[in-house]
Structures are given as structure tokens and as C-alpha cells.
Amino acid sequence: MRFPSPVSLSWIADLIGAEIVGDPNLTVTGINELHKVEKGDLAFVDHPKYYDKCLNSEATFIIINNKAVTIPEGKAILLVDAPFDAYQKITHHFLPFTPSNKSISDSAFIGEGTVIMPHTFIGNNVSIGKNTVIFPNVTIMDHSIIGDNVVIQAGTVIGGDAFYYNTKKNRDVWFKKMNSCGNVVIEDNVEIGSNCTIDRGVSASTIIGKGTIIDNLVQVGHDVVIGKNCIIASQVGIAGATTLEDGVTLWGQVGVNKTITIGKGAVVLGQGGVTSSIEGGKTYWGTPIMVAVEKHRENLWLKRLPELWKKVMDQK
Amino acid sequence: MRFPSPVSLSWIADLIGAEIVGDPNLTVTGINELHKVEKGDLAFVDHPKYYDKCLNSEATFIIINNKAVTIPEGKAILLVDAPFDAYQKITHHFLPFTPSNKSISDSAFIGEGTVIMPHTFIGNNVSIGKNTVIFPNVTIMDHSIIGDNVVIQAGTVIGGDAFYYNTKKNRDVWFKKMNSCGNVVIEDNVEIGSNCTIDRGVSASTIIGKGTIIDNLVQVGHDVVIGKNCIIASQVGIAGATTLEDGVTLWGQVGVNKTITIGKGAVVLGQGGVTSSIEGGKTYWGTPIMVAVEKHRENLWLKRLPELWKKVMDQK
Amino acid sequence: MRFPSPVSLSWIADLIGAEIVGDPNLTVTGINELHKVEKGDLAFVDHPKYYDKCLNSEATFIIINNKAVTIPEGKAILLVDAPFDAYQKITHHFLPFTPSNKSISDSAFIGEGTVIMPHTFIGNNVSIGKNTVIFPNVTIMDHSIIGDNVVIQAGTVIGGDAFYYNTKKNRDVWFKKMNSCGNVVIEDNVEIGSNCTIDRGVSASTIIGKGTIIDNLVQVGHDVVIGKNCIIASQVGIAGATTLEDGVTLWGQVGVNKTITIGKGAVVLGQGGVTSSIEGGKTYWGTPIMVAVEKHRENLWLKRLPELWKKVMDQK
Numbered sequence: 001m002r003f004p005s006p007v008s009l010s011w012i013a014d015l016i017g018a019e020i021v022g023d024p025n026l027t028v029t030g031i032n033e034l035h036k037v038e039k040g041d042l043a044f045v046d047h048p049k050y051y052d053k054c055l056n057s058e059a060t061f062i063i064i065n066n067k068a069v070t071i072p073e074g075k076a077i078l079l080v081d082a083p084f085d086a087y088q089k090i091t092h093h094f095l096p097f098t099p100s101n102k103s104i105s106d107s108a109f110i111g112e113g114t115v116i117m118p119h120t121f122i123g124n125n126v127s128i129g130k131n132t133v134i135f136p137n138v139t140i141m142d143h144s145i146i147g148d149n150v151v152i153q154a155g156t157v158i159g160g161d162a163f164y165y166n167t168k169k170n171r172d173v174w175f176k177k178m179n180s181c182g183n184v185v186i187e188d189n190v191e192i193g194s195n196c197t198i199d200r201g202v203s204a205s206t207i208i209g210k211g212t213i214i215d216n217l218v219q220v221g222h223d224v225v226i227g228k229n230c231i232i233a234s235q236v237g238i239a240g241a242t243t244l245e246d247g248v249t250l251w252g253q254v255g256v257n258k259t260i261t262i263g264k265g266a267v268v269l270g271q272g273g274v275t276s277s278i279e280g281g282k283t284y285w286g287t288p289i290m291v292a293v294e295k296h297r298e299n300l301w302l303k304r305l306p307e308l309w310k311k312v313m314d315q316k
Numbered sequence: 317m318r319f320p321s322p323v324s325l326s327w328i329a330d331l332i333g334a335e336i337v338g339d340p341n342l343t344v345t346g347i348n349e350l351h352k353v354e355k356g357d358l359a360f361v362d363h364p365k366y367y368d369k370c371l372n373s374e375a376t377f378i379i380i381n382n383k384a385v386t387i388p389e390g391k392a393i394l395l396v397d398a399p400f401d402a403y404q405k406i407t408h409h410f411l412p413f414t415p416s417n418k419s420i421s422d423s424a425f426i427g428e429g430t431v432i433m434p435h436t437f438i439g440n441n442v443s444i445g446k447n448t449v450i451f452p453n454v455t456i457m458d459h460s461i462i463g464d465n466v467v468i469q470a471g472t473v474i475g476g477d478a479f480y481y482n483t484k485k486n487r488d489v490w491f492k493k494m495n496s497c498g499n500v501v502i503e504d505n506v507e508i509g510s511n512c513t514i515d516r517g518v519s520a521s522t523i524i525g526k527g528t529i530i531d532n533l534v535q536v537g538h539d540v541v542i543g544k545n546c547i548i549a550s551q552v553g554i555a556g557a558t559t560l561e562d563g564v565t566l567w568g569q570v571g572v573n574k575t576i577t578i579g580k581g582a583v584v585l586g587q588g589g590v591t592s593s594i595e596g597g598k599t600y601w602g603t604p605i606m607v608a609v610e611k612h613r614e615n616l617w618l619k620r621l622p623e624l625w626k627k628v629m630d631q632k
Numbered sequence: 633m634r635f636p637s638p639v640s641l642s643w644i645a646d647l648i649g650a651e652i653v654g655d656p657n658l659t660v661t662g663i664n665e666l667h668k669v670e671k672g673d674l675a676f677v678d679h680p681k682y683y684d685k686c687l688n689s690e691a692t693f694i695i696i697n698n699k700a701v702t703i704p705e706g707k708a709i710l711l712v713d714a715p716f717d718a719y720q721k722i723t724h725h726f727l728p729f730t731p732s733n734k735s736i737s738d739s740a741f742i743g744e745g746t747v748i749m750p751h752t753f754i755g756n757n758v759s760i761g762k763n764t765v766i767f768p769n770v771t772i773m774d775h776s777i778i779g780d781n782v783v784i785q786a787g788t789v790i791g792g793d794a795f796y797y798n799t800k801k802n803r804d805v806w807f808k809k810m811n812s813c814g815n816v817v818i819e820d821n822v823e824i825g826s827n828c829t830i831d832r833g834v835s836a837s838t839i840i841g842k843g844t845i846i847d848n849l850v851q852v853g854h855d856v857v858i859g860k861n862c863i864i865a866s867q868v869g870i871a872g873a874t875t876l877e878d879g880v881t882l883w884g885q886v887g888v889n890k891t892i893t894i895g896k897g898a899v900v901l902g903q904g905g906v907t908s909s910i911e912g913g914k915t916y917w918g919t920p921i922m923v924a925v926e927k928h929r930e931n932l933w934l935k936r937l938p939e940l941w942k943k944v945m946d947q948k
Binding site: 431433434435449451452453467469470471505507509510511526527529531532533545547549550551563568569586587615618619621622624625628631 | 729731732733734735751752753769770771773787788789792793795797801804805806807809827828829831849851853867869871885887889903905907919920930933934936937940943944947
């Protein structure tokens, strides 16, 4: 997340009770997880395995639990016992969780001609465009941005927290959820079916591109970016931080792995499991995913196994 | 959809700004998509590839974007630039979307002894029978018909719009949703679990037959017809316009393709992918679907491959 | 279910109109389905195939539709025409369905610091601990027990009825739902995503162990017991009465069969189908489930089939 305005490193150190190694008057512009971090940002690291990666990332300031590290030129560290807790404290300070107790938060903006049906919840700082229809029992959590001419059918949840946890198996509770500092952005002319779940990003936005259509019971993980004019059939699941380029088609019950890319215009047939990135312009099938005609051929070979076995036995 | 009462062809032409080729005093009884169309009905076609199919269908009146076609005896055409938009205009005229802003619409009928729990939405012209129980946070959209002794558990959505779109890849927004003119019919003694989605038909009814039981998170597409006394386990997905005959069993996470038929008493084991129609009275498994014992045998052959390979190598 | 206090056998016989064969002054402590029944309990049986199993179970009292059976020493039978209906009558007497018509039932207990967001339903006798957050449009049905520091995201349904039916194919309605007499217990520090469904037990509790995290659109069947610190990714389905030991990981869209056990620390990769019990400490994949490296090897053998075929042909 970007801070509303930059703050000094000493102010951050006070907030989290850290010792600064470096210039305390430097200016901090934001805080992000490692793969989204930029110059001027804070990042945190709490495991020696990742120390070097974090120290040599784009981050200018590193919240860390060990002083005995080599600090690159122009960077500073903030020494604390529990870097993850410090991260939570900083993000919570700038983006506190203040749940609305109204059906439609006072800070929500609803465009002209938009219909909101009963029992729908619209959280804080949500913005909805014009001529959009939100069916009953929908939940739109804080900071979501929804365009014009969008349809969201009943029971769908937009902007749920990312399924993203700090894991340590040497404590009583292994998983601690990282604050979700990102949001959901739904562009114009998107249609989303019933009882879908679209999670907000951890530090960036989960984006559904213009004109994309999504059927019922679909899961879209945190920080997923879906292009324009995609078709996503019922019960598809897309794991975190994956990209679908424009015009992708995923048929029913397809599963897509995290942090991969599905190329422009690719088609994945029903129940396919997209284990790694795939090129655009082709049709795929199976788990692990294969080009559909090759998977079909493999199935045919499989059916010829008894015949092959017999041939081999006959040769004896 | 059938119109409430027949109208003249010239009245329709005025509504959509069409040029009539044929007798303007003919009477129009309804409008339907091609596979449900009957004599006296309107249908529309906007792609030369489907001109002949539509002109020679049961439809008496064809909304089309080309005058240079051969009109069969006893039929008339309505010439417009955008046949799909004309279809939308006609269906919207007879079945306008006027969303209820109440928890239970004034035009809904609720039978004696029926319990509606909090935060449930009941739309316009919904009819619910006797001694039915609707749990909290359920959404029942307009025109749904629900029988006696039905149970619908929390969060389920009945009568969401069909996932059915007019597609043109040469415009900015590729997909335009066809108005759903059908509804959902749930017969007596049906039980539906939590967070399911049962879509309404595009021009006919999505039907759940008497005594059928459906577990949680199940997707039933538009115009699906499910027979009596079927069991549908959790996370099953059934695509549009498919038929399940009586007494069918689908175990967990089964996926069923669109516009196919599953025969009476068929059983599909967990995670099966029913790619094409299957006969009744048998047990099936796998993707693509196979008779279960054959699939099992195939798996055994697969396990013997290393042994076969060795045999072949030894023969060298 | 355990009765609030023991009752005499003759009182039960009056309630269900049964003939007692045995001592009418014996004391009955509860009623349960066969696999949970204990000494002093009632059980019911209505099919000759299961007569012996039921008569020789832990149950002291057997509701049965046939007098001509051998009653074990120290037991008694209750003769009725329809044992299942008698079971329903008894369970309904002690645990009547009296749906709350309020957003939060008067008999619900909500701990200090707990946040309940709008459009959430909390049923009768629900207990929620401290500092728990319940998002909007959640449904928590009667008798659920939820701990401290729990997060339940929007649209999730806790405590829906078990998908558990008495089946007789010689009557008009084949399936009659057994009353769910169990509940759901969610321990401290559990996090559950959006639009999940966690069913209550039939006669015991469905339990989610401390610190377990569950993503969106997950199905947990009746009487499932999940250990501590498990990770369950999106769209996983777990069928009834299955056990997950501590520290189990199920990735996206995994399906788990009923009444099996997944051992401590086991990992199941995406879309796996866990057909039978698996040992802890290993990584699994595929349907039917296999140790992942073996499944991977099997896939490689499959890819070598054309090469093998060629070898065999060349030997001719």
C-alpha cells in the first residue's frame, strides 16, 4: 500500500518500537509484500532464508529480526523481534478495519441509475458506477470499485480478505492472516453470477476486465488480473496472483494454479487443471494441463493398452 | 415466451422499427430461442451461417438482418439492423425487469404453514406452496414456482439469470446477455442445500422433479430438467439445457456437460465429467465419462505399464 | 442425542405408539444413529438386512418393525410399523425446530469484542466467543458453538442440516431427511472464507479444530472432524463423517470421500480425489488418490506409450 502521504523513518520506528540502523530522516512512501515492493517502500522479512532476497529487493527499508546482516548502500533496517506483527501494525494504522453497521455505508458512492436490491451490503469507500444492477444478498466489502453497466447476481461476495497467511509451525497458531491492503476493481460491462467469491488483493488490486462474464460459484483469488471479454464458466477456481489475458475461456470446474499466466484467447475445457502458464490461442484439457488434441491422443493410446499387451504376449 | 395474448405482426414491427416482408396482419403468439420455438412464434437470427436453419425452423416469423433470403411459404420476415437488440426489446416489453425493493414482494404468494426465515428475498410473482421451509439469506428471483414440503437451506439462489449470451467478437463488448424469459419450477418434497445456484430458463423452465434431494454448493444451469427422486451431492455442476431422468445419482464434484441426457437410474461417481449423454441403469466414472468397471480396468492396465515395458525390453 | 434427563421406556412407547417387548420400567438415556449409539440409547432399524447389526450394537433399545427377532439379553424392542418415523418423532420432541424470526435470536450468546456485520443471521442457542468477526450475510444455524478470535467471511452458512436421508425406493418420495441432532463446533482462531457451507452433525458435532484456515466455497459435510492448523483451499469438498488429523493441507478443488481418515500432516494436491484413508506425512495427487511422485511417474509412463508401441511393432 501507498501511504496517504510519505512519513519519516523515525515515525515508523516509533509506531512499531523498532531500532533504526541507517538515517532516521529518510522518507517512507509505503509498505508492500515482496513481489509488489517499490523504491521508498518498507518490506518485512522474518526468516533467515529470505533475508538476502528482501535486503536486495526494491524495498528501501527492511523490517527484520536480525541486526547482523549486510545492509545495501542507500537502505536502512528497522530491527524488531516480530517483523510480521510490525507489518500488521503499520498496515492497520493506515487502513484500519472499521466495519460498517449499515446496509449501505455512508462513505459508499452509488452512481445514477444503479439498482441495489434488498439485503445487499455495501461497505466503506465502495464506489459503484452507473446503470449497474446488484441483486439481493450480495456483499461488497470496503474499497471495492465497480464500473458502469455491471451485473452482480445474488449471494456473490466481492472483496473478501485474501487467503494469505504468515506461517510458523513452531507456535500454537500456525497461520496469521496478513492484512489485505488491496481491493477489487470490476470494470464496465462485467457480469458476475450468483454465489461467486472475488477476493481483494493483498497489496494490489484484483481486477476483472471490461466485458468479462463469470457464471455462478466461481472463485477468484487475491491479486488475480482477468483481461477483457473472458468467459469463466460455473465452479471455476483461480488461485492468487494469476493473470488471464484478454479473451480467455475457462469451462466448468476448471482449476487454475497461483501466480501463472493464461495467454490471450486460450480455451481450457471442463475440469482442466492449469498447473503452469499456458500460451494463448490454443485449446487445453486435463490435469496436468495439455493441449487438448494431445490429451485426446493420450487417451486413445491408453485404450489400446490391452491390445499392445496381447501383441507382446503373442511375440513370446 | 408465450405472449399474454397474441399480437399482430405490424404491432411487433412498430415496436422494433422493422420492415415486414409478408402479410402484416398475421398474428404472433410468442418469441423463443431456436430450440424451443413453435408455430406462430418469432425467432431471431443475425449470422448468415444460421439463416437457413432459422428460416426453416418451426418459427413463423424471423427477425433477420438481410432481405436477400428465400422466405418459406406461410412465413414472414422482420428486417432490422440488429436482430438481437430487437429480441431483447420484445422480451423486455412483455417481461420487464422491475426489481422488488422489499424482502417479500407484494405479488409473491406464500402457502399456509410455510416458514420464511430472516434476510430471505422473495421476488415478484413468486409462488411458494404449503409447509415449505426457506432458511435465512435465500434469494428467490421473479416468477419462480416452488411446491409443498420443500426445504431450501441458507444462502441458496433460485432463479438467477441464465448464463446465455449473444457473442460477437467484432465489437467492444463481445457478450450481451439474452433476457431470461423462463423461470424455475421446484416440485413438491424437493430439498436443496446451502449456497446452491439454480438458474432460470432462457425461454422455458428449469425444473427440479418431485422428491429430488440436492446437497450444498450445487450449480444447476438454465433450462435443466431434473427428474424425480434424484440425488445430487455437493459441488456438482450441471450445464444448461441438460436432462436428468428419474432416480439419477451424481456424487460429489461431478460435472455435467450442456444439452445432454443422463438416463434413468444412472450413477456417476465423484469428480466424474459427463461429456456426452449416458444410458440409464449403469454406474460411471472418470473424465471423459466411462462405465466405472471399464475405467477401473483401464487404471489397472496403466499400473502394469512398467511391467510391459520391461517385457518388451527383455525381448530385444 | 442425549436426552436432557433419562426417561422410562414406557414413556417413549407412548410417544411413538409402540408395543414393548421387554421391561417397560427400564430407563432410556438418548437416541442415536447406529455408528454413534451407546449403552442406554435407542436406535432404529427398518430393513431385515440390518436387524442383526442393530440388535447386537451398543443400543439397549431397538425400534423395529418385526417382532420375530432374537432379542439379546438385557435389551428390549419397541415394535412399530415405521421405525424411521418413530425416530423422527422422538428427536423432534427433544429438539423441536422452532425457527427464529429475528436477525439474532434472543437465546444466542455473543462474546465481548465480537463484531456481527449486517444481514447476518444467528439462530437459537448459538454461542460465539470473544473478538470474533462475522462478516455480512452469514447464516449461523441453531446450536452452533463458535470460539474466540474466529473470522467467518461473508455468505458462509454454518450448521445447515446434514445431507442424510432414510431411503426407500418402494414409496412415492424415496428420501426422507433424518433430523439433524448434532451441531457445529468451531474452535478458537479458526478462519473461514466466503460462501462456505459447514453442515451440522446428524447425532454428533462437526468440528473445525483450533487455528485451521479455510478458503472460499468449501463444503464440510456432517460429522466431519478437522484437526488443528489445517489448510483447506478453495472449493474443497469433504463428505460426511470424515476425519482430518492435525496439520493436513488440501489444495484447491480436492474432493474427500465420506467416513475416511486423512493422517497428520498429509498434503493433497489440487483436484485430487481422496477415495480412501491415507497416511499422514506424505504428499498425494490424482483420482483415485496416489502418492504424488508415483502418480507423476505413472503420467510419464503414459507419455512413453507411443514409443513403446513403436518398439513392439519394430520387433515384428
